[in-house]
Amino acid sequence: MKRWTAPDGIGFVEILDTFGDDLTVVNAARVSFDKESTEFSTGDERLVKYLAAHNHVTPFFHPQARFRIRMPIFVAREWYRHQIGFARNEVSRRYVSTAPECWVPEPSGLRARDPRAKQGSKKEPIEGAEEVCDEIAKFQESSVAMYTSLLDKGVAPEIARGVLPQSMYTEFIETGSIAAYARLYGLRTSPDAQREIQKYAGALGSLMEPKFPVSWKALSA
Numbered sequence: 001m002k003r004w005t006a007p008d009g010i011g012f013v014e015i016l017d018t019f020g021d022d023l024t025v026v027n028a029a030r031v032s033f034d035k036e037s038t039e040f041s042t043g044d045e046r047l048v049k050y051l052a053a054h055n056h057v058t059p060f061f062h063p064q065a066r067f068r069i070r071m072p073i074f075v076a077r078e079w080y081r082h083q084i085g086f087a088r089n090e091v092s093r094r095y096v097s098t099a100p101e102c103w104v105p106e107p108s109g110l111r112a113r114d115p116r117a118k119q120g121s122k123k124e125p126i127e128g129a130e131e132v133c134d135e136i137a138k139f140q141e142s143s144v145a146m147y148t149s150l151l152d153k154g155v156a157p158e159i160a161r162g163v164l165p166q167s168m169y170t171e172f173i174e175t176g177s178i179a180a181y182a183r184l185y186g187l188r189t190s191p192d193a194q195r196e197i198q199k200y201a202g203a204l205g206s207l208m209e210p211k212f213p214v215s216w217k218a219l220s221a
Helices: 022-033 042-053 073-079 129-152 157-163 178-188 195-208 213-220
Strands: 003-005 012-019 064-072 086-090 111-113 121-125 169-177
Touching (some): 042 213, 064 073, 064 178, 073 169, 073 178, 169 178, 178 195, 178 213, 195 213
Antiparallel strands (some): 003 012, 064 169, 086 169, 111 121
């Protein structure tokens, strides 16, 4: 699999390219002893597991992966909090004026606030979730209509974009080391992470594992 698509058919995580493999990790570590492996062996597998278990992370910064990702802005802003080991280039609505697409929660996903937590939500949706989801969709349609109207009146895209909601999808190309992705994955698939970002992080993990099977398993264990 090279691409995961979100349930609404709009969001996605697509792996574009990779650099290096499990052997890259091994040889980055073995250079300390002026040694190099030409084929990945069971001894190399033990070394990878040792490096991960003892937090010797620098060898895991050498292999890299490149993704194209589309997700709602409010999810992307949490994703972007992970900075070390990443490079990103994002679609800019200063230059693009195509019709925006917005994320609308499913009624089951319109979760109630949890008063016992500073952040997060309950598992259960609020009462009347279906009607509220309809209201959200209408609000988004109104925002997009206003955006289109502003463009039609000659307003610059960099100004008109200000009326668009945080639920609008954004798209970016991202390159990161497997060390960086493993940290993102671990934090954003944890039970206390927002459910929406958990889905994207989980999809990324399923795309990374076939490319770096030993290293990814060791880092994400």
